[in-house]
Structures are given as C-alpha cells and as structure tokens.
Amino acid sequence: MKILIVDDENISRNILLAKMTDMGTCVAVDNAKEALTEIDKAKAENQPFDLITLDVSMPGMSGMELLKHIRKKEGEDKIPKKDRVKIIMITARMNLGTINACIKLGCNGYLTKPISKVQLIQSLSQMGFDTGTEEKTGEERMSHSEGVAEVIKRFYSGKIILPVFPNIVKEVEELLAGKDPSVEDLSKIVEKDLVISSKLITIANSSLYKGLDDVTSLNGALVRLGLKHTLGVCSALATKNLFDSENKVLKTEMDKLWIHSFAVATLARRLAEEIGLDNLETIFLMGLVHDIGKMLLMKVFVDMYPDVSILDEDLQRAIHEIHTTFGGVLLKKMHFSKQIIKIAEFHHWDRFEENTDKELLVLSLANSLARELGFLFFSEKDTPGLEEGDLALETNNELELDHDQVIKDLSRLSSLQVLELDPEKVFSIIEQTHPMIKETVRAF
Ligand SMILES: [Fe+2]
C-alpha cells in the first residue's frame, strides 16, 4: 500500500508516519503544493497512492480544498469511483460541520487528533485495507490496543456474529406509523415474542404504570401501557437482551452500560418532548442503542481474550476511541435507519452548527446529562476518553447536584446552545427525570 501523509504540523505528521510505516510505503509532506507534486509524480510512475491522509487546516491550500481538487481531477480523468484514492481527513477539533462538508466533497473517512493506532486500524479496515494480520498468541505480550485492533480486523473480515435485534420492534414501529393502529393488531405482533410479551405484563404492573388491579393478560398490559409506550417498552426489552453476558465481570459492565443507555434514552425523549419533536419513541430507541458499538467491542474482546481484565483503563480508552465509528458501521449492518446510525457515530462530537439534526443535538445533550446525573461517573473525572465509570445506582439515592456548577457546565454545551434551551429548564428536567429513570430501569 502506498500512503501520502499531508500535515503542516511536525508532531502529528510524525505520529502518523510512525503508526503507518509498517502498513505500507509512506511519503510525508507539510503542504498541499508538495502533496500535488507527489501525487503527479506517483501518477507519472504509474504507481498512484492508495491512501492519502489530509490535515483539514493547513496554511495556504487547506486540506478541504486539496480534497476538492483531487476529486475534481479524478472526475476529469474519468477514473472509476472504485479506483479513486482513499482519503482520510484529519481534524483537531470535533467540528461536525467541517466533517460533513468533507464527506460531501468525497472523503472516505475522518480521524480526530490525537490519533491512536486503534482509530487508524478501525478506519482503514472499514475502507477494506488489510492492516496486517499477525495474530499474537496468548503467550506473547500484547498491548490492549493491539487486542482491540484484532477485534476490529475480525469484525471487518466477517468473523463476528452480529447481535440480533428482534424484528418485533420494527413491526410495532411500522404498525404505529400506519393508519389507525389498534391494540388488537399490536397484540398480534407482540404475542409472537414470548419473552417480550410476558415482560410487558410485568412492566405494566410495575409502580410506574400500575393501576388499581394487576393486569394478567397481554391485552390488559397493552391497554394499560398504551400504543406509544408499548413501542418504547418493546425497544427497551429488545435492547436489554443485547447487554447480557455469562461472564460475571462483563455482566456488571454491561449492566452499567445498559443503565447509561436507558438514562440517555429517557432524557432524550423528555428533551425532545420539550422542544416539540414528534418522533419521541424513535428518539428513545436512539438513546438505547447509541453506545451499541461499545457493547459489542467489550463482548468480543472478552471472548477473544478471557484472561485480560475488561476494566483495564487503557483497554477502556481504546474501546472508547472507536466505539462511535464502529457503532455506526454495526448499526448499518443491522439495518437500522441512517438517522440512528448518525447518532451512534456523532454523539460525542461537541461543536454543532445551526443546521444540525435536532435528534442528534438532543441525543448529544442527553448523553452529557446522563453523566451529570450520576448514572455515570468518571471514575477519575479527568481521565480523557473514559466515559463509563463507577455506577452509583445503589448508593446515590438522593440526587445531589451543585446547581450553579451544573448550570455553568450546561451553558457551555454546544448542543444546548443550538437547541436554544434554557439551562434552568434543563436543570429542572434533570431533577424530574432522575427518580423516574431509577424507578423504571429496575423493571426491565
Ligand atoms: Fe458513547
């Protein structure tokens, strides 16, 4: 593989060079002009580059302009799409607008600085490059990121069984989107899934929905839950199943991630209601699956390396670094909608523009709030890249929030600013939703 690295910053150019030298022949330059010379030279020698990494912001011609130029030239030369050079954009800031513009211009992927080897391997594997397949045996010393890289390679070579999301959720969704859905129609769909239908009865009898008497039939449960709530509850039951494991340590981690996902889903639905969106149950589902990449990465890692502790900080960091792009690819393979895939991919980006999808803004905000809520704590608040930490569901019964600090934190969030939400309003939503989440999450 022939690689061209274009970056004006010495340090990041060298980092990329070091990480890619064993993947192919690398040429590194610090500006667009030299890059064009190298591209022409390679073409004249009939050995064009397979991959180019472009720093988005460079003095003179920027990475984005260079991308546009390369694609235009390829168009003029009538190079078929599949033979065009693969281009990865490198950006220092998680600015969604910039990346969206680059995607439109025809980049194949993007990476955010600081770039790690796992990120790089995830991105290259996604594009179909072979990044080397030396599998190490358990005897050899293996770094955690190498382990995660192996998981990635196995995934892209189709050797990993994908999680199955029960069809029932889609069927219920379609029914509700249609004309005059009835409880009878709903019942016909739900009764096909014995586990979900029996759980629906239990949940209808939980304190959240409980009426005067216990319901004992599926029909009774559906009537009590109502059509819309049934969809949410079905989604949650279906998702909860994915977060299961026979490994005890992993099971605890999966529970934490599930509670986090449930909290994000509930908060997102509430926020969406506040700003007047109408696809509330889809937004709820988005929250449930937003971290699905993390779920599968952890599971497969434990399967492949049962002797390595999943709690290791370096390992968690490596998983965190790629869980978004990986989650997006996973949801695509599971045939989820484009809108849901986007949520998995971009929920950690932190600079949003006016025209960003409301759904993404709401989910990103809910993810930030879930941390404030104490459903998640950074085990060490300042460790970069760590999201899921100690779970305080048992001990943290009373929500103790430092009002002024939370308002200050909230005001800084780009998602909240673009949604034009009042931080005080959001604070009160946190306070109302917290006990509700704690109460409901146990029912599943
Ligand atoms: Fe996440």
Ligand SMILES: [Fe+2]
């Ligand atoms: Fe999350």
